[in-house]
Amino acid sequence: MVFYFKARPEVGDFTIFMGLDKFENEELIKYGFPEDIWFHVDKMSSAHVYVRLHKGQTIDDISEGLLEDCVQLVKANSIQGNKVNNIDVVYTPWSNLKKTASMDVGQVGFYSSKMVRTVRVEKRINEIVNRLNRTKVERKPDLKAEREAVNSAERDERKRFLREKKRREELERLEKEKQAELRSYKGLMVHENMTSNKQIASANKSLQELEEDFM
Template sequence: MVYYFESNVVSPSTTLFMGIDKHENEDLIKWGWPEDVWFHVDKVSSAHVYLRLKSGQTIDDIPSTVLEDAAQLVKANSIQGNKMNDIDVVYTMWNNLKKTPAMEVGQVGFHKEKEVRKIKVAKRVNDIVNRLNKTKKEEFPGE
């Protein structure tokens, strides 16, 4: 199952999606698209959140408000990260994710560290998390 959220801070709204657990995250790693941007709390366990860029859009074109929505969603869906202040959320293009057989389920590395970006999240912003959660839909892709 995948959770889908609508970030309506831009027009037209954009979709964020997230795996329900580490096994779902594993499928998302495997089946990602080249235009997907992956988000994760740095250095602690968290959900994997994705943003699918529109045609012709690059990682540099993501509005700061959408970055903040993705970062808040990742933070809110991290057992440790949700309790911490001043965390970093890392994000990179899906094709920069590196998965080796020796890695645990849901764990990834990067092909190029220089292509990993960070956004600082000072604290959880409940208004953002609540707004996103109101748009949450559960779907089963491929069924």
């Protein structure tokens, strides 16, 4: 089971989501998207909360309002973190999540600590948490199938891009050949390089003249 929430409308159309338990967290870690940003209460147990950015966006594009929605939701879904003030929430791109065979189910590390950011959450803001909970939807998605569908679409798009690139290159090659041929033809037609019929006639002896010379 995955829970989906809608961020405040003024920040744009963004979906925030989290798994029901560690097993769902494991699936989310495995089949995440490049646009996913992962949130967790630092040094405490909490839900794994994600926000899916728009294609082409990065962690630097997260607005203040969207960030606040995410950190409030992750704080509210931490048994210990929900009870105390001034906690830290860490967040990082999904691609920075590191999973090894020795880790427990749902446990995760990082490839690079430099890509992990921290934000201080002073207290729970019920207005935000309640608003998010009113948008809550439960679904049982096939995360693997969703990821594979995106991979397939990206491969098809890549193939289309390469075909179009090859077509443009072929058109450019033909155009260059055409222009080179035109330049060559124009060179042959330059006035200085042309010989008139009169010039040809004056430069060549007639058959009678050749016969007289021979005699």
